[in-house]
Amino acid sequence: SQQGEEDPQALSIQEGENATMNCSYKTSINNLQWYRQNSGRGLVHLILIRSNEREKHSGRLRVTLDTSKKSSSLLITASRAADTASYFCATDVGRIQGAQKLVFGQGTRLTINP
Amino acid sequence: SQTIHQWPATLVQPVGSPLSLECTVEGTSNPNLYWYRQAAGRGLQLLFYSVGIGQISSEVPQNLSASRPQDRQFILSSKKLLLSDSGFYLCAWNLLADTQYFGPGTRLTVL
Numbered sequence: 001s002q003q004g005e006e007d008p009q010a011l012s013i014q015e016g017e018n019a020t021m022n023c024s025y026k027t028s029i030n031n032l033q034w035y036r037q038n039s040g041r042g043l044v045h046l047i048l049i050r051s052n053e054r055e056k057h058s059g060r061l062r063v064t065l066d067t068s069k070k071s072s073s074l075l076i077t078a079s080r081a082a083d084t085a086s087y088f089c090a091t092d093v094g095r096i097q098g099a100q101k102l103v104f105g106q107g108t109r110l111t112i113n114p
Numbered sequence: 115s116q117t118i119h120q121w122p123a124t125l126v127q128p129v130g131s132p133l134s135l136e137c138t139v140e141g142t143s144n145p146n147l148y149w150y151r152q153a154a155g156r157g158l159q160l161l162f163y164s165v166g167i168g169q170i171s172s173e174v175p176q177n178l179s180a181s182r183p184q185d186r187q188f189i190l191s192s193k194k195l196l197l198s199d200s201g202f203y204l205c206a207w208n209l210l211a212d213t214q215y216f217g218p219g220t221r222l223t224v225l
Contacts, residue, residue: 031212042204042216043158088157092212098165099146100208104157 006089006105014113019076021108023089024069030092032065032072033102037086046074046087079112086110116141120205120217127224133178133192135220137205140186145207147188148214149180152202164188200224 007022023032031050035043049056049065049072056063062075076083086109090102117140127133139145146165150158160173162180170180177196181189188205200223206214 033213035216040202040219040221042218043206043214045213045215048212090158096163096171097169098210099148099163099171100212100214101160101163102158102214103160104150106157107155109155 006087006108008108009106010109010111012111012113013079015079015081017079019079019083019110019112021074021087021089021110023072023074023105025072025089025091025103025105026070027091027093029067030094032063033090033092034061034063034072034074035088035090035104037088037107039085043088076110079110081112081114084110084112116207116215118205118207118215118217120203120220122220123218124221125223127195127222129197129224130194133190133195133199133222135190135203135205135222137188137190137217138186139207142186142207142209144185145209147182148206148208149188149190150204150206152204152219154201158204162190195224197224 005024031048033048034046036046037043047058047061047063049063060077065072086107088107089105093101119138148163149161152158164170164182178192203220205217208214
């Protein structure tokens with residue numbers, strides 16, 4: 001079954017509102033990361049939260065992690081039209097021969113309406 | 115600064131034809147390299163990773179193969195494409211840090 005499952009699959013809000021996306025996972029993790037993907041483009045790393053952290057901020061982004069519930073949330077405050085993109089959570093489940101194994105969720109498609 | 119390139123950007127190939135996608139990284143040495151595939155509207159699936167020249171590990175058995183002929187070059191290949199090979203292929207790299215850096219991707223359509 002899917003390691004990272006995101007909720008909702010799609011979210012449409014008005015510019016200026018806050019957007020919250022959730023991610024659940026099943027196995028133990030080293031860290032959880034959020035990436036952003038504009039349509040038809042590569043992924044851009046947004047923020048990383050380690051398994052011993054509960055909350056992290058970066059600009060208008062706030063990430064929380066609850067390892068007891070195996071869940072994380074990404075909050076984007078004061079949304080802008082330019083925030084329109086797909087957002088993916090990725091769980092770092094360990095290293096194999098030094099390479100990192102990231103397991104991605106299905107993503108949340110966020111649309112900010114002007 | 116480091117940059118990652120992928121080409122071609124888009125590719126339309128007939129079923130049964132061969133495939134070669136290339137990824138190169140600049141500005142770093144001995145990176146870990148990764149190939150992912152993304153189906154339409156879905157998340158990323160790790161296909162292959164490499165920790166050094168000639169060292170390839172496969173995550174999912176399939177119609178594809180990968181090679182790393184040079185330190186900063188990663189190639190995804192197929193001898194005969196299937197319809198199910200269609201998708202968006204992303205290359206990524208990292209070092210010891212936990213963040214992966216992604217290329218712009220190649221959109222492959224198999225007809």
